[in-house]
Amino acid sequence: MSLPQNMQINGVRLWQSLMDMARIGATPRGGVCRLALTDLDKQGRDLFVQWCEEAGCTITVDAIGNIFARRPGRNDDLPPVVMGSHLDSQPTGGKYDGVYGVLAGLEVIRSLNDMNYVTEAPVEVAVWTNEEGSRFAPAMVASGVFAGVFDLEYGLSRTDLDGKTMGEELARIGYAGDAPVGGRKIGAYFEAHIEQGPILEAEGKTIGVVTDCQGQRWYEITLTGQEAHAGPTPMLRRKDALLGAARMVETVNRIGLKYGPSACATVGMMQVHPNSRNVIPGEVFFTVDFRHPDDAILAKMDEELRRAAEEVASGIGLEMEFEQIWYYAPIKFDESCVSAVRLGVERTGHSFRDIVSGAGHDACYLSMVAPTGMIFIPCVDGISHNEIEETTPAWAAAGCEVLLHAVVERANAEGAKAS
Amino acid sequence: MSLPQNMQINGVRLWQSLMDMARIGATPRGGVCRLALTDLDKQGRDLFVQWCEEAGCTITVDAIGNIFARRPGRNDDLPPVVMGSHLDSQPTGGKYDGVYGVLAGLEVIRSLNDMNYVTEAPVEVAVWTNEEGSRFAPAMVASGVFAGVFDLEYGLSRTDLDGKTMGEELARIGYAGDAPVGGRKIGAYFEAHIEQGPILEAEGKTIGVVTDCQGQRWYEITLTGQEAHAGPTPMLRRKDALLGAARMVETVNRIGLKYGPSACATVGMMQVHPNSRNVIPGEVFFTVDFRHPDDAILAKMDEELRRAAEEVASGIGLEMEFEQIWYYAPIKFDESCVSAVRLGVERTGHSFRDIVSGAGHDACYLSMVAPTGMIFIPCVDGISHNEIEETTPAWAAAGCEVLLHAVVERANAEGAKAS
Numbered sequence: 001m002s003l004p005q006n007m008q009i010n011g012v013r014l015w016q017s018l019m020d021m022a023r024i025g026a027t028p029r030g031g032v033c034r035l036a037l038t039d040l041d042k043q044g045r046d047l048f049v050q051w052c053e054e055a056g057c058t059i060t061v062d063a064i065g066n067i068f069a070r071r072p073g074r075n076d077d078l079p080p081v082v083m084g085s086h087l088d089s090q091p092t093g094g095k096y097d098g099v100y101g102v103l104a105g106l107e108v109i110r111s112l113n114d115m116n117y118v119t120e121a122p123v124e125v126a127v128w129t130n131e132e133g134s135r136f137a138p139a140m141v142a143s144g145v146f147a148g149v150f151d152l153e154y155g156l157s158r159t160d161l162d163g164k165t166m167g168e169e170l171a172r173i174g175y176a177g178d179a180p181v182g183g184r185k186i187g188a189y190f191e192a193h194i195e196q197g198p199i200l201e202a203e204g205k206t207i208g209v210v211t212d213c214q215g216q217r218w219y220e221i222t223l224t225g226q227e228a229h230a231g232p233t234p235m236l237r238r239k240d241a242l243l244g245a246a247r248m249v250e251t252v253n254r255i256g257l258k259y260g261p262s263a264c265a266t267v268g269m270m271q272v273h274p275n276s277r278n279v280i281p282g283e284v285f286f287t288v289d290f291r292h293p294d295d296a297i298l299a300k301m302d303e304e305l306r307r308a309a310e311e312v313a314s315g316i317g318l319e320m321e322f323e324q325i326w327y328y329a330p331i332k333f334d335e336s337c338v339s340a341v342r343l344g345v346e347r348t349g350h351s352f353r354d355i356v357s358g359a360g361h362d363a364c365y366l367s368m369v370a371p372t373g374m375i376f377i378p379c380v381d382g383i384s385h386n387e388i389e390e391t392t393p394a395w396a397a398a399g400c401e402v403l404l405h406a407v408v409e410r411a412n413a414e415g416a417k418a419s
Numbered sequence: 420m421s422l423p424q425n426m427q428i429n430g431v432r433l434w435q436s437l438m439d440m441a442r443i444g445a446t447p448r449g450g451v452c453r454l455a456l457t458d459l460d461k462q463g464r465d466l467f468v469q470w471c472e473e474a475g476c477t478i479t480v481d482a483i484g485n486i487f488a489r490r491p492g493r494n495d496d497l498p499p500v501v502m503g504s505h506l507d508s509q510p511t512g513g514k515y516d517g518v519y520g521v522l523a524g525l526e527v528i529r530s531l532n533d534m535n536y537v538t539e540a541p542v543e544v545a546v547w548t549n550e551e552g553s554r555f556a557p558a559m560v561a562s563g564v565f566a567g568v569f570d571l572e573y574g575l576s577r578t579d580l581d582g583k584t585m586g587e588e589l590a591r592i593g594y595a596g597d598a599p600v601g602g603r604k605i606g607a608y609f610e611a612h613i614e615q616g617p618i619l620e621a622e623g624k625t626i627g628v629v630t631d632c633q634g635q636r637w638y639e640i641t642l643t644g645q646e647a648h649a650g651p652t653p654m655l656r657r658k659d660a661l662l663g664a665a666r667m668v669e670t671v672n673r674i675g676l677k678y679g680p681s682a683c684a685t686v687g688m689m690q691v692h693p694n695s696r697n698v699i700p701g702e703v704f705f706t707v708d709f710r711h712p713d714d715a716i717l718a719k720m721d722e723e724l725r726r727a728a729e730e731v732a733s734g735i736g737l738e739m740e741f742e743q744i745w746y747y748a749p750i751k752f753d754e755s756c757v758s759a760v761r762l763g764v765e766r767t768g769h770s771f772r773d774i775v776s777g778a779g780h781d782a783c784y785l786s787m788v789a790p791t792g793m794i795f796i797p798c799v800d801g802i803s804h805n806e807i808e809e810t811t812p813a814w815a816a817a818g819c820e821v822l823l824h825a826v827v828e829r830a831n832a833e834g835a836k837a838s
Contacts, residue, residue: 197651214650218696230685230708231633231777232616233801235675242686243672249665256654266649267661268696270689277637277687277706287696289649358650382652 007115009404011397014107018396021047021087021103022095031387032095036088036130037065037169044087045175048102048127055109057125061177064142064155065129065170068179071109073122073411078418079187081119081411082370083108083403084126085362090134094389096194096379096396102127104192104400108407119408120415121187128362129170135160143362146182147369155181186370188337188410191363192399193374194391198382199355206398208355208376209341212293213364214264215330217302219288221248221309224319227274227282242272242281244318251308252288255301262356263301264291293330293356331364337373337410344375344405350398373406375399426534428823430816433526437815440466440506440522441514450806451514455507455549456484456588463506464594467521467546474528476544480596483561483574484548484589487598490528492541492830497837498606500538500830501789502527502822503545504781509553513808515613515798515815521546523611523819527826538827539834540606547781548589554579562781565601566788574600605789607756607829610782611818612793613810617801618774625817627774627795628760631712632783633683634749636721638707640667640728643738646693646701661691661700663737670727671707674720681775682720683710712749712775750783756792756829763794763824769817792825794818 024043025034034040045067049059052069060068070080085101105125112119128146133139136158145155156167170176195201200208225239249267256265266289273283288305292298306322313320345352355376357364366372377399380390443462444453453459464486468478471488479487489499504520524544531538547565552558555577564574575586589595614620619627644658668686675684685708692702707724711717725741732739764771774795776783782793796818799809 195651196648197653198656199651199653202656216650228801229615229778229803230683230687231635231710232614232618233683233777234616234618235672235679235683237617237621237801240672240685242668242689246665246668246686249661250669253654253659253662260654264649264652264654266659266697266699267665268649268698268700269694270661270691271694272687272689275688275690278685278708279687280685281687289697291650358652359648382647382656384648 007111007404007408009107009111009397009400010114011393013110014103014396014400015393017051017103017106018095018099021099025089027092027387029387031389032089032093033091034087034089035091035135036132037135037166037173039173041088042173042175045127048087051106052125055106055113057109060179061175062179062181063152063177064145064181065175065177066142066146066181067127069125071112071123074118074120075415075418076122078121078414079185080122080124081187081407081414082124082126082189083407084128085191085193086128086131088130088132090132090385092387094384094386096389096391097196097384098131100194100396101192104403107400108404111404119411121411123407123411130166131362136166140360140362140365143365147365148182149365149368152181182369187414189363189366189370189372190337190403190406191361191374192403193361193376194379194384195355195376195382196359196379196384200376200378201380201382203353204351205353206350206378206395207345207352207402209338209345209352210357210374210376211333211338211354213331213357213360214291214293215295215298216326216328217290217298217324218326219305220285220323220325221288222283222285222321223313224283225316228280230278230280233280238280239317240280241284241318244312244316245270245284245286247312248286248309251312252305255304259292259297259301262293263297264358265301291358295330298330331367333367333373334371337371340406340409341373341375341402343409344402347405348398348401350402375402426530426823426827428526428530428816428819429533430812432529433522433815433819434812436470436522436525437514437518440518444508446511446806448806450808451508451512452510453506453508454510454554455551456554456585456592458592460507461592461594464546467506470525471544474525474532476528479598480594481598481600482571482596483564483600484594484596485561485565485600486546488544490531490542493537493539494834494837495541497540497833498604499541499543500606500826500833501543501545501608502826503547504610504612505547505550507549507551509551509804511806513803513805515808515810516615516803517550519613519815520611523822526819527823530823538830540830542826542830549585550781555585559779559781559784562784566784567601568784568787571600601788606833608782608785608789608791609756609822609825610780610793611822612780612795613798613803614774614795614801615778615798615803619795619797620799620801622772623770624772625769625797625814626764626771626821628757628764628771629776629793629795630752630757630773632750632776632779633710633712634714634717635745635747636709636717636743637745638724639704639742639744640707641702641704641740642732643702644735647699649697649699652699657699658736659699660703660737663731663735664689664703664705666731667705667728670731671724674723678711678716678720681712682716683777684720710777714749717749750786752786752792753790756790759825759828760792760794760821762828763821766824767817767820769821794821
């Protein structure tokens with residue numbers, strides 16, 4: 001069948017659904033508290049399932065509570081094209097983080113229904129359990145189990161602060177499904193999400209074509225000098241651990257700028273000892289967070305950090321403990337999925353730029369088992385994980401339009417591949 | 420009478436007295452805990468008084484417990500030349516801080532006795548109450564009352580953590596004397612002290628001719644930027660408060676080096692908010708401690724700090740609160756007293772250098788009411804206020820020899836002035 005150039009979504013309906021969902025767990029300051037597998041999460045899931053059933057979808061729930069709402073394709077044996085994200089929130093979260101990707105997916109299905117358009121491959125909307133990791137650590141655990149990063153046993157045994165497991169809580173709210181977790185072929189996965197950063201809004205772009213997800217290296221560094229009286233100790237005889245730490249903060253910033261615009265480099269935490277105003281600091285502990293979409297550059301940043309740290313420490317005469325405590329490889333999203341998103345942008349005419357995700361998403365795990373792409377829309381001032389998180393109806397509609405085009409393109413391509 | 424070129428002190432006796440005094444309040448790790456106006460302080464005072472009486476001195480105690488042991492001069496109406504320091508210690512203090520200046524003074528008197536040498540003006544040894552300020556804040560309170568910086572009522576009403584006042588405790592241990600505090604003419608005041616810094620030992624000098632006591636300016640600075648996620652926030656869009664603070668630490672160090680060797684510049688305390696490893700710091704509080712013996716240079720350092728702080732803050736786009744919370748003017752010790760110390764160094768042939776005191780001493784207050792000089796001797800590794808505080812018998816003897824010459828010079832000069 002010919003490509004549907006003039007497909008539309010219903011932006012008003014999408015926004016209304018976002019607002020309706022936001023009532024579940026609404027907080028006084030305009031945000032949402034809907035922690036994973038709570039009664040409120042159940043209410044949100046129930047509402048989503050009801051909407052999907054009204055849209056004619058078949059619901060499947062897997063053993064870790066991931067929900068799949070399926071709209072059949074012309075050839076229902078083809079691997080489905082899946083859209084999705086999560087419905088759980090941070091304790092003081094916003095109305096869009098996760099929810100947007102789920103309800104944009106639902107709006108795609110509703111719009112296909114409105115147009116009586118049948119895609120070649122089936123189309124699904126997925127809700128991934130416990131993406132935020134606020135109630136049960138780690139984050140993205142259920143998409144991780146789906147992708148084979150964690151085993152099911154591990155996922156179900158995650159406990160909250162009260163000692164309740166994900167398995168118990170899934171059963172309690174009625175979302176411990178029968179379907180196996182993962183193990184089936186997915187034609188493509190698309191996740192629409194608010195950017196959670198300031199770039200799109202600042203540059204006046206409506207759509208972020210997400211090409212990569214940053215890799216991360218986290219470090220803990222302790223510099224030890226000589227605690228001494230700030231009065232009688234001459235400048236040239238000092239071993240000031242804070243001076244060393246200050247130079248490392250400047251170095252980390254310099255490395256981030258050098259490998260920009262895609263590099264991020266942050267010293268977020270610092271503890272000074274003894275932290276007394278007239279004592280030269282004898283010991284400083286601090287952390288470094290490096291991110292880059294290119295693993296080779298991340299390795300260069302690592303190299304420069306290590307070299308600079310040695311130089312800073314030996315320049316002042318400090319002892320150093322230096323440890324990389326975490327490494328997470330960068331993810332390059334699938335070329336054909338990124339192209340499908342680009343096609344959607346072209347067809348809809350929205351302004352756009354390529355963008356790299358600085359945060360982790362379910363899409364990162366999905367990319368290990370399926371061709372995957374992501375679509376970002378702007379959020380106001382880049383603020384997220386915050387009750388004041390905000391986007392606009394126009395941005396939300398634009399991202400959903402792009403999602404529709406990308407999904408239809410891929411779903412029909414699955415048919416072309418099969419024929 | 421002719422100047423006594425070959426005067427000697429008894430270094431063995433001086434060291435023995437230091438060791439005897441160190442038994443009172445001795446700690447297991449080789450230090451001393453003899454807090455002001457405790458039973459142990461009373462024992463130390465009693466031993467000192469006993470030694471002075473054995474040396475033929477007359478004892479006077481003033482209303483705030485300062486002790487004066489007087490050896491008459493040829494003309495006993497002349498203003499006395501006073502030596503002294505303090506016998507109280509830090510909770511985990513050493514054997515020399517304060518005690519050395521008192522017992523070096525006693526050794527000068529004993530040596531004058533040995534030589535049957537009578538100075539023109541009388542010579543006294545003073546013990547100043549509660550110099551450390553560990554039990555009763557502030558430090559140097561009794562020499563401060565003597566110098567008219569505080570009134571007597573204020574001094575006597577200082578309370579310890581148990582609510583006991585200095586007045587009560589003075590009465591309890593029998594050192595609430597009858598003599599008025601201050602108000603009498605002093606010809607000159609000399610205080611011998613361990614350096615409490617590393618300069619003399621590091622440069623192989625035995626005597627520090629103390630020319631000045633540093634002035635101080637203390638600051639509190641808060642930089643406020645924008646708390647943001649370390650992942651999706653590009654380097655060029657950050658307002659990183661810790662980057663600003665790091666630049667200020669480097670600036671403070673640069674200012675210290677620029678106005679060295681006499682300048683000291685320290686950031687001792689820093690608090691980072693929210694202090695989370697993947698959040699760009701939104702707010703950082705830190706302190707600055709500036710010291711210099713020249714008030715004009717201290718003012719220049721202040722100017723440069725303010726200018727740099729403005730530049731750093733505006734360069735990153737940070738808000739700033741900047742407050743100078745404390746100012747203490749530099750003290751220049753009396754020319755003729757410094758010359759008397761230099762004369763002592765020349766006569767004894769000890770290696771020396773001019774030096775500035777980075778810490779406060781009773782001599783700082785005394786300098787407001789009497790021509791004052793100080794003599795420093797090295798302490799091992801510059802360590803003080805610590806049970807491992809250490810000096811050597813040779814250094815202790817050398818400082819005492821210089822003190823003897825300076826005191827005799829000044830006591831005889833008082834006679835010459837009077838005649």
